[in-house]
Amino acid sequence: xxxxxxxxxxxxxxxxxxxxIADKWALLILDRLALGPxxxxxxxxxxxxxxxxxxxxxxxxxxxxxxxxxxxxxTVPVTVEYALTPLGENLTEAVAAFAHWAESNMEAIRKAxxxxxxxxxxxxxxxxxxxxx
Amino acid sequence: xxxxxxxxxxxxxxxxxxxxIADKWALLILDRLALGPxxxxxxxxxxxxxxxxxxxxxxxxxxxxxxxxxxxxxTVPVTVEYALTPLGENLTEAVAAFAHWAESNMEAIRKAxxxxxxxxxxxxxxxxxxxxx
DNA sequence: CGCACTTGGTTTCCAACGGAAACCTGAAAC
DNA sequence: GTTTCAGGTTTCCGTTGGAAACCAAGTGCG
Numbered sequence: 001x002x003x004x005x006x007x008x009x010x011x012x013x014x015x016x017x018x019x020x021i022a023d024k025w026a027l028l029i030l031d032r033l034a035l036g037p038x039x040x041x042x043x044x045x046x047x048x049x050x051x052x053x054x055x056x057x058x059x060x061x062x063x064x065x066x067x068x069x070x071x072x073x074x075t076v077p078v079t080v081e082y083a084l085t086p087l088g089e090n091l092t093e094a095v096a097a098f099a100h101w102a103e104s105n106m107e108a109i110r111k112a113x114x115x116x117x118x119x120x121x122x123x124x125x126x127x128x129x130x131x132x133x
Numbered sequence: 134x135x136x137x138x139x140x141x142x143x144x145x146x147x148x149x150x151x152x153x154i155a156d157k158w159a160l161l162i163l164d165r166l167a168l169g170p171x172x173x174x175x176x177x178x179x180x181x182x183x184x185x186x187x188x189x190x191x192x193x194x195x196x197x198x199x200x201x202x203x204x205x206x207x208t209v210p211v212t213v214e215y216a217l218t219p220l221g222e223n224l225t226e227a228v229a230a231f232a233h234w235a236e237s238n239m240e241a242i243r244k245a246x247x248x249x250x251x252x253x254x255x256x257x258x259x260x261x262x263x264x265x266x
Numbered sequence: 267c268g269c270a271c272t273t274g275g276t277t278t279c280c281a282a283c284g285g286a287a288a289c290c291t292g293a294a295a296c
Numbered sequence: 297g298t299t300t301c302a303g304g305t306t307t308c309c310g311t312t313g314g315a316a317a318c319c320a321a322g323t324g325c326g
Contacts, residue, residue, distance in 0.1 A: 039273085039274090040273075040274055040275080041272095041273065041274075044274095052274080052275070052276085053275090053276080053277085055275095056274080056275060056276080072274090075273095076272085076273090077271095077272050077273040077274075078273060078274065079273075079274090080273080080274060080275090
């Protein structure tokens with residue numbers, strides 16, 4: 001079976017999907033949910049730096065795309081648990097490979113950045129590196 | 134060998150890397166470059182919808198991180214070719230898995246979206262789906 | 267009773283980012 | 297001299313993101 005989808009075309013619906021999953025926060029959420037169903041505030045505390053607004057938005061969109069499920073338990077206060085759906089689990093391997101590539105290659109990247117910045121300084125002007133803003 | 138990096142922590146340098154590669158445009162560029170070295174305007178034309186500004190910015194950042202290389206040939210007009218570095222090639226498998234997961238799972242996602250939107254309509258209010266803005 | 271505290275959000279405000287389009291540099295070709 | 301090409305940068309403006317405040321419902325505490 002072949003797909004007539006083309007990720008390089010902005011008219012292709014796959015682009016919208018890429019837009020959703022190729023996102024720092026979505027990736028971290030999916031990766032974290034791979035460890036098991038998790039409540040809203042636990043996600044918020046574990047994924048340092050995410051704001052409530054963005055967490056809530058991202059969860060809603062991931063739910064709409066069928067990657068995660070949301071279950072509210074009528075405890076007090078209400079408990080809301082998010083979990084991967086089978087479709088979402090389907091993606092976890094790729095997500096994990098991706099998210100943890102950074103951990104494995106951090107040294108090489110740091111070296112590359114230092115070399116680049118040294119070169120830039122020699123050749124004057126200089127792209128403003130994000131870190132120095 | 135263990136890494137004391139933690140992708141969930143916003144103080145971890147890996148978060149900055151994730152920030153860079155977990156980006157729609159960066160992914161598409163890396164995936165496209167996996168096919169071979171490519172000139173600026175070819176990238177711009179192939180990756181539909183990217184703006185020159187963002188393409189140029191993203192290329193610069195990917196170069197700084199050592200994932201791609203930039204080579205200018207003194208032709209007329211000047212030709213600039215971008216290519217994956219070994220470090221970048223190292224990442225292409227994960228990128229491809231990721232970028233093309235969308236193509237393989239498009240049907241399931243579309244179904245999930247339709248089901249979600251139908252449920253939303255029944256239960257009134259409704260999260261505004263991106264498509265209807 | 268009245269206040270604090272919990273979860274799971276939404277709202278508000280402002281700064282940062284992204285996209286569209288114009289502009290720029292340099293050289294050749296018309 | 298002005299049109300064309302590559303490869304960008306700049307400008308302008310609308311959308312998005314983060315920080316923090318606010319909110320509802322219910323329980324515990326004094």
